[in-house]
Amino acid sequence: MNLNYPIILGSKSPRRKEILAKAGFEFTVEAKDTEESYPAEMPHIEVAAFLAEKKARAFAADTNYNEHIILTADTTVLIDNELLEKPKNDDEAFSMLSKLSGRAHQVVSGFCILVNGNFEKYSDETLVYFNPIEDQVIWDYIRNHKPFDKAGAYGIQEGIGLTHIEKLEGSYFTVMGLPIHKVYQALSAFAKG
Template sequence: MFQPTSPIILASKSPRRQELLRLMGLSFSIELKDVDESFPASLSAPEIAVFIAEKKAKAFIGDANHMVITADTIVAINGEILGKPQHHAEAQEMLAKLSGSSHEVYTGVSISYQGKITSFYDKTTVFCRVLKSQEITYYIDNYQPFDKAGSYGIQDWFGLAAVQRIEGSYTNVMGLPTEKLYEHLCRLAGC
């Protein structure tokens, strides 16, 4: 059983990541720092997720008294990265691409602890049924997925009505691969 020896900071404003850590039984505080999330164009999707998670972790590297968890989630389809949509039309375009196909979700996670950063990523393949244009409009109008990579949340209507199946971790698609995170936390804390 993981028993943290240092206070945990979650460096994320994502309510889904916060909920997942709470469900893991962990006590933590939330601290945010402004980080430039740009990345080199040559990186693959999993490399991008880890690169950005590490950038976020480096902002906390001087804080050796805490265990800091950072993460970044990337949605990719046929090699194209789908970020967070800026407006309705962009969300509609992204969801139309996901309709009737499969895509990958990568979450990079970094743990900054005692002056070192440990990073890893997880991958989940998500299969979606064909969506009608009015379903896409309904989803965007009612769920406002503008803070979500790929324009959707697996824990809401989209996951319940549009996702046919997944291969890999469900929590990874939510934004934090809890199974792998728990393993790494245990390894760092020596449990």
């Protein structure tokens, strides 16, 4: 797809970079550090899109980004309406993965597109079903994969994600961090005629 403006992926995630590249987009990567806080009263289902927009707003004040498409994203994991963010240490990761073991949970990936001062935010949701995970398997995964940059303490494309996810209702790529089917639709609005 030929677009009117060059894309900047505002994310440090190697998974989002991989998805966008595999979808055939040309882009550069430039992430800005953004505090990932949100209003306490916000419904948890809305947090991913809110944070994606917050990340895009970090680019908005700089006119150097005019005539660019800024794409930012965030992913959250929800179980029993509890938001599982990125674990801070081994024990938090173990606690999260123990909660997910043998149960279904929601993964919500939100993204925001900023073009010339206009923000459009979107989100997509996938239901993930985990088989039961033995404690030793969880500890081995934490030690080998160090999942501290992942909401819910796991990556679908590695370790426990590969071996213990029974099924998905929704997009695999939403769980991986970027609902590329929705990103593609949103970016098509900026395609050259």
